[in-house]
Amino acid sequence: MTVVRFVSHDGKTHAVPVEEGQSLMQVATNNAVPGIDGDCGGEAACGTCHVIVDPQWSECVGPPGADEEEMLAMNPEREPTSRLSCQMVVSDVWDGLSVRLPEFQM
Amino acid sequence: MTALRTVIVGASHAGAQLAASLRQEGWDGEIVLVGDESPVPYQRPPLSKAYLAGKSAFEELEIRSAEFYDKRKISLLDARVEAIDHSAGHLTLSSGQSLAYDHLALCTGARPRRLLVPGAHLSGVCYLRTAMDVDLIRAAAQPGSVAVIVGGGYIGLEVAASLRALGLDVTVLEATERVLERVTAPEVSAFFQRVHQEEGVSIRTGALVEAFTGETKVREVLLSNGEAVPADLVIVGIGVEPNTELAASAGLEVDNGIVIDDRARTSDRNIVAAGDCTSRYMASYGGRVRLECVPSAGEQAKVAAATISGKSKEIAALPWFWSDQYDVKLQIAGLNTGFDEVVLSGDPKLDRDFTCFYLRQGELIAADCVNRPRDFVVSKRLLTQASRGVGRAELTSAVSDAGA
Ligand SMILES: Cc1cc2nc3c(=O)[nH]c(=O)nc-3n(C[C@H](O)[C@H](O)[C@H](O)COP(=O)(O)OP(=O)(O)OC[C@H]3O[C@@H](n4cnc5c(N)ncnc54)[C@H](O)[C@@H]3O)c2cc1C
Ligand code: FES
Numbered sequence: 001m002t003v004v005r006f007v008s009h010d011g012k013t014h015a016v017p018v019e020e021g022q023s024l025m026q027v028a029t030n031n032a033v034p035g036i037d038g039d040c041g042g043e044a045a046c047g048t049c050h051v052i053v054d055p056q057w058s059e060c061v062g063p064p065g066a067d068e069e070e071m072l073a074m075n076p077e078r079e080p081t082s083r084l085s086c087q088m089v090v091s092d093v094w095d096g097l098s099v100r101l102p103e104f105q106m
Numbered sequence: 107m108t109a110l111r112t113v114i115v116g117a118s119h120a121g122a123q124l125a126a127s128l129r130q131e132g133w134d135g136e137i138v139l140v141g142d143e144s145p146v147p148y149q150r151p152p153l154s155k156a157y158l159a160g161k162s163a164f165e166e167l168e169i170r171s172a173e174f175y176d177k178r179k180i181s182l183l184d185a186r187v188e189a190i191d192h193s194a195g196h197l198t199l200s201s202g203q204s205l206a207y208d209h210l211a212l213c214t215g216a217r218p219r220r221l222l223v224p225g226a227h228l229s230g231v232c233y234l235r236t237a238m239d240v241d242l243i244r245a246a247a248q249p250g251s252v253a254v255i256v257g258g259g260y261i262g263l264e265v266a267a268s269l270r271a272l273g274l275d276v277t278v279l280e281a282t283e284r285v286l287e288r289v290t291a292p293e294v295s296a297f298f299q300r301v302h303q304e305e306g307v308s309i310r311t312g313a314l315v316e317a318f319t320g321e322t323k324v325r326e327v328l329l330s331n332g333e334a335v336p337a338d339l340v341i342v343g344i345g346v347e348p349n350t351e352l353a354a355s356a357g358l359e360v361d362n363g364i365v366i367d368d369r370a371r372t373s374d375r376n377i378v379a380a381g382d383c384t385s386r387y388m389a390s391y392g393g394r395v396r397l398e399c400v401p402s403a404g405e406q407a408k409v410a411a412a413t414i415s416g417k418s419k420e421i422a423a424l425p426w427f428w429s430d431q432y433d434v435k436l437q438i439a440g441l442n443t444g445f446d447e448v449v450l451s452g453d454p455k456l457d458r459d460f461t462c463f464y465l466r467q468g469e470l471i472a473a474d475c476v477n478r479p480r481d482f483v484v485s486k487r488l489l490t491q492a493s494r495g496v497g498r499a500e501l502t503s504a505v506s507d508a509g510a
Contacts (some may be wrong), residue, residue: 030171032178034130039401041149041169045428045437046401047483070479074508076487106486 002090005098006033006051018090024099025049025086035101042086047071047106051088051099053081060093077102110135112414113197113205115187115352116213117141118150120381120403122169124211125180127411137179138205140197142186143236146172151400153240154264155430159271160244164237190356192374209414212353212364212372213407216346216382216398221256225318231340234261243341249273251338254327256315258285260429262343263298266307267431277335278302279313279327291445294462294474297454298431305432310335348383348396361385363396368420370410378413380406386421390471391443399427424490434458437482440472440489449498451481451505461485461505469495480508 006014006028016031018024028036028049037048044067053061058081064072068087072078085099112128114121117139125139141147148167156162175182186200196206218233220226232243243265247253253269255262258280266276278285284295285302299309314330318340326334350360359365359373363385370378381403385396405423412419427438445464452460459477463470463485473485484504488496496504 029169030174032126032130032174037404039404040428041151041400043151043428043430044479045435046426067479071483074480074483074487106483 002092002095004090004094005096006036007098007100008033008035009101009103018094020090020092022090023086024051024088024090025084027090028085033101035105036085037105038086040086044068044071044084044087047075047084049085050075050077050102050105051083051085052079052102053083054098054100055081057094057097061088061097075106077104110208111206112137112209112211113207114139114211114213115197116215116349116381116383117143117147117182118213118215118381118403119147119169119400120213120215120383120407121211122147123404123407124213124380124411125175126170126178127408128414129178129180131411131415131417133411133415135208136181138181138183138207139175140183140185140187140199140205142184142200145182145184146170146175148237149400150235151428153237154234154261154268157237158234158240158244158265158268167237187352190352192356192377210377211410211414212377212379212383213381213403214349214352214383216348218342219345219347221315221342221344223315223317225320225324228318228320228324229322230320230324230338231318231342233342234265235346243339244272246339247272247274248338250275252336253277253339253341254279254335254337255341255343256327257281257343257345258309258311259288259343259345260286260427262341263302263431264429265341265343266302267305270305270307270432274339276306277308277310277337279315279329279335280309280311281314283311285309285311289442290474291442291448291462291464293448293450293454294476297460297476298434300455301432301434301458346382346398348385350383353379353383361394363394365394366406368409369413369418370406370421371413378410380410391441395441395443397425397441399425401426424486426486433477435477435479437475437479438472439475439482439486440464440470442472442474445471449501452476452478463501463505465498465501468497470497470501481505484508 025038039048040046189198317328348363353364364379429436442464447465449463454460461481462474464472475482
């Protein structure tokens with residue numbers, strides 16, 4: 001079973017089982033991970049699903065796509081490994097992946 | 107002692123969020139989410155976009171999986187609520203059964219406004235609010251057939267774009283002088299009119315529908331100037347009306363929506379309400395406002411859940427909205443009600459990316475961002491964080507940073 005960890009701003013960890021092919025935002029909302037709203041349902045239109053990928057994993061997970069980058073560019077909580085979780089399609093090789101949540105979503 | 111029970115009426119964006127937020131607030135009583143539409147709450151925005159265009163399946167629309175509700179002991183009840191007896195604390199369902207509650211939340215949403223003209227009953231005259239409505243439209247939407255859309259609002263224009271993608275011949279009839287008249291500046295309306303014309307849609311403004319004709323199936327749309335527009339399929343998108351009857355008959359105050367305060371409480375402090383069915387006084391707009399968007403339904407639902415859980419949260423988030431048509435992604439931050447000035451960045455006459463900022467008395471109140479996510483992010487932040495108003499100079503500098 002592949003497990004991804006969401007670490008909230010106050011340091012609490014939610015370990016969530018994931019399946020290949022799901023969006024990471026969907027995984028988070030289906031498991032009530034606090035701090036991920038996914039207001040636009042995954043259209044890269046709202047920016048309320050921002051996560052910061054553990055730098056050790058950033059190569060494996062990959063960089064944001066072009067539209068996604070445009071949504072992240074002006075976000076004050078942007079970090080080098082920021083992603084919109086709705087644009088991240090879970091892969092089996094992500095077992096052990098850890099992502100951090102920003103203090104505020106858009 | 108038996109556990110307290112919260113009953114939520116209406117299982118869509120607001121109801122689903124309210125149930126989830128109750129658990130997040132640590133509320134451990136029973137939760138029953140009653141809806142008359144679909145077993146598992148689903149997202150409405152894709153209906154006129156990806157779902158109509160055939161780019162997503164119904165299962166992909168679920169807001170949260172069925173398992174989510176199951177795991178958190180949120181019961182989904184497929185039923186229609188007919189009446190509220192608040193003094194007795196129970197609801198009457200259409201089956202005749204009654205359902206007792208300790209806390210009640212109304213998330214009954216809105217329904218399409220009907221166009222009451224002769225021939226409105228003909229088959230082929232459709233509305234679009236539910237997935238079932240879209241299934242009907244899709245079955246009738248054969249490539250090459252002629253679709254007439256009545257109403258040039260966001261939903262009408264999104265439907266036009268999706269039906270073009272399906273290969274239909276599309277005409278939009280708008281009663282006023284421009285599309286999106288109620289919600290945008292003339293510059294933005296002109297932009298959307300141009301884009302739709304470039305994509306092959308015929309847009310007719312000042313077109314008042316007087317009747318639909320045909321035997322059993324619609325054949326023509328008759329306009330007030332005597333003209334007959336041929337149609338195989340008609341989609342009417344002329345706005346929505348809030349579902350307030352249940353609330354009104356229970357004696358709650360209704361004024362273009364179930365009246366709520368900043369904590370999502372109705373005029374009866376023991377009943378909360380959230381979503382498209384509510385209206386709320388917003389000082390910055392100088393009156394009662396009824397919002398029709400997912401982010402606001404979600405925000406109100408979270409606050410309603412906090413109120414039920416005995417916590418004190420206030421509805422605060424800035425209203426925002428988005429719309430997809432062809433390759434155009436529009437993101438709107440804020441409400442432009444009462445604007446007296448617009449500032450354009452980019453050229454809406456020639457390009458497909460620009461932003462229209464709305465100002466009132468020299469201060470930013472909203473922004474329509476067309477293929478300009480950076481401007482959207484900046485505007486949303488400026489509008490959310492500004493405890494004082496953002497003037498033109500500050501706006502100009504923030505936007506030039508965004509363009510960098
Ligand atoms: C085609 C379309 C496109 C849209 N696009 C966007 C968009 O891009 N962005 C955006 O932000 N918003 C969009 N919206 C608006 C958005 O869908 C609404 O704001 C949102 O659905 C409001 O949620 P709600 O839960 O308040 O109400 P609703 O979604 O209207 O749900 C209310 C539910 O309650 C049920 N109900 C009512 N009365 C009873 C009763 N007595 N008993 C049992 N059940 C009852 C109804 O059947 C319904 O299922 C769009 C809407 C449509 C139709
Ligand atoms: S869910 Fe809206 S941007 Fe990811």
